[in-house]
Amino acid sequence: MTSESQFTSVQWDRDDQDPMTSAFPDPIAEETNNIEQNIPGDELEESASSSHFHEQTPAPPEPTNDAKEDPKSFTTTTEVTSPTRDTDAAQKPFVTYLVTTVTNDPSIIRLCSTLKKVSEDNDMQSVAVRRRYGDFKFLHECLTADYPQHLVPPLPSKSNFKYLTGDTFHEEFITKRLQSLNRFIHYTNQHQYLSQSSIFKLFVSDSADWLTFQKNLSINNSDEGTSVVSRVVNEDMLTETVMNYFTSSKHKKETNKEIIEISDKLKKLYENLLKLDRLFAKLNKRHSELATDYGQYATQVSRLGSTDQSDISNNFADFSRSLSCFSTSWHGLHKYIDESFLTSLKDCSKYILGLTNLIELQHNKHIDLQVLQEYLDKTRQELANMGGTSSRPPPAPVASHNGGIVNNTAQLIKDTLSTSATPTIGSTTTEGKVKKLQQRVSQLEEEIEAQTAIANDLTNKVISEEYPNWDRFNKNELKASMLALCDKEIDFYKGLVDNWKGVEDSLTQRLQQLESGHTEP
Template identity: 25%
Template sequence: MLGDDEDVFDSVTWETPAAPSHDAGISATRGYRQNTSESDEDRGPHDPKWEGYLITSVKDPVKELAETKDAYVSYLVTAKTNLPIYSAPAPSSRRRFQDFVFLRDHLARDFPACVVPPLPDKHRLEYVTGDRFSPEFMERRRLDLHRFLQRLSRHPTLQRSTLLRAFFESTEWHVIMHQHVAHPPGPEASGVIDTISDTLLNAFSRVRKPDERFLSMRESVDKFEEGLSQSERLWTRVRNRTNDLTGDYHDLAVAVQGLGFLESGITDPLNHFSNTLLEFSALLRHTTHTTTDPLLVHLHSLLTYSHANRAVLKLRDQKQMDFEELSDYLSGVTTERDRLAAVINGHAGSTGLGIGAYLKDRVDALRGADDDRSRVEKMRKLDGRIKELQDAVTTAHETSDAFSDEVLREQTVFQHAKETEMKEMLGNLADGQIEFYKASMEEWERIIPIIQRIRVDVQ
């Protein structure tokens, strides 16, 4: 099954760690280093450009204000970088979970065209083995936050953001947060699009002229998420069955040990066999904790990361729909202005009045608002509206095109990140399985000669 797809990640260079580790340092993959081998002429218009590397880590969770009701956990965040935006090559600071939430939310707001990785849920039931201050919970949370910063560090735009730099370097992070809220970079200006009724721009609209490139991307995202979901369901069943087998082998070991007490002639071999069964049960449990559980966590994390990518594609479609709806609205207003001009000039029959325009004229006549003076005033207002709409349509078109170009670059970045994480995840899975089967072979090879020496006299 793997033979047909074995070259999927050939474009990704990586380093194989000496032992499986879910908190290993970042390998020298594309996206962590400068593109020194690529000239500007070699890159396409939608190829991303990395200006340096940023290697991050999250470690040393500590419970702060432990004896108070305001207790929380802080994490040491460190980085190594050659990016010129950083004032030191190895910045570090201590941050709590709410600081990560602020960082993520405001990066998503400041860079709407970027796939900003999601944070783990604040209370994931899969974590909970005690309370939120238990060592197991804090370690799992640390690993998820570590992966979150790794994804930011891979991104050529986000790794150079001033907010991320302050997250690592600032000793007055609370001041930075207040300043960022009060003066966000590049706020979106309100315009005519904000004044148009939701009946025009609604969530149920569809792009009238879809771009084949983005349709292909959406299809690729659908297939990828379907594969991740199926893998998550499959490995969840594998985990449950392995847990059942772990208990069955333990029960079998206890039963064999009891049999050894009854069969005095072969007590020692049966005890060895019982110990082997206990060791194999422990190996299954160890593999679940060190290989299967991290795999499931990574699969779920990668699935939510893909959801963030889908949201960016959806936002791009919305930008295009804004342009299309504004264009239609401008066309309608222009038609109404031309109709009024034709009526004033006495050429109403040549304007191709529809039933809607006819009824509108009748209503105006009943209200006494069908004289030329009111029509001229209405035309003056429509001319101003048309000018405003023309500017809005031009802006929406430029915004849609620029957003589409950025999303094309973003998909390349996400593809690199996805391939890197898939290779890391499958590599850890393979290493864990190899370790399990090697240890299992050693255990069973030791017991086989002992079992073979058993002689039972049948009388």
């Protein structure tokens, strides 16, 4: 491959715009602009069905914050609770979740139609709205498209296998999904940028604009069967994979010490979470088996009490009830660990993977910079071999005609002799190649400068914003999960002590009665 053909497939033309905007364009806004530019005004409605987005998509109402309104001065708490089964117009069942928001943020309050005063002592107001899983998914896709440089929390998986087996309305499946959705909302709400997005504020409000916005901005299937957002993500992943495959291994080593330290911490924590997950899953399986065994044991003891002697029958009945209570307690502990605690561990692991992908993105940006720098060095070397210079040529001086015909003629002869003495410069083909190489060097230098700003900004965001924010959230979540598990364990063993203490006292009292009855004669 020649030196000229190495750049034929690369477009270096850039508009004078913000490098961050050009590197991470908004696919929704970009697609809409392309539709409006390429389609005449009288044909918009006819071509709307073939475009990726519906024509004349209304934007979500932007929160009109006053200049004096600081988002940090407001408080917003959001909880996802109360899953309920419902049916649509086609009698197809689905599950909705109650999203309750308590806030004093005017930008959210202005979007709400039904508000409830929380207390007379403050200005906090509450709003509740029901959302389906598809609403959460739409919110996630919009946040991912609008904030590619930030960690958008992952959603629970679709679980298509559950739909095939009909387990989507099973209590266990719904409870696990509820826990993950609630954690997704918590992370988004505490994020500095995600919580201030207009789409999130519209989601937590009960405004009717949400359904209109979601319907008009629904991402239709393209000819390839993929949506715009999915296609952008897939193309980006494919590009990164191909680039890394053909990139030499010397570019694949991270050099930033802080990024290396963060990656090591994430790797160790991820491995520890996997160990905890396997350990508690194995222990919880044993809990389930014990609960079943004690339940069967209680049934057999109850059958032994089926006698005519009331004293023996009562003793067996008390013991059987205690065993049944023991089995129920084991089942309750198993259910909590499986549906809540293990789900929190899995979600924390997914968040680690999301942050790792963000680190991988910034690493790939630096790899691209190294590859561009190699291209630039190679082009400069080729330009130097042809006698050119990589420095940008100064502007040509304006010729002066005040010297008369003698001076002008002398200058012309001088230029002719100079050109004749240097046959390389006199070659038209060589001059054209030198000019192209100089233009290519200039374009590469501009591109490297812009991409360097993008890569450094992304690295700074990971180090100073995303990782500290994730670390704080992860610590709070793990601490809350561990404390809740401790409370459940304490309640479990306290219940066992109270239960068996009552049985022991009852049986001891009857034993004393039997002994006293034998000693009286």
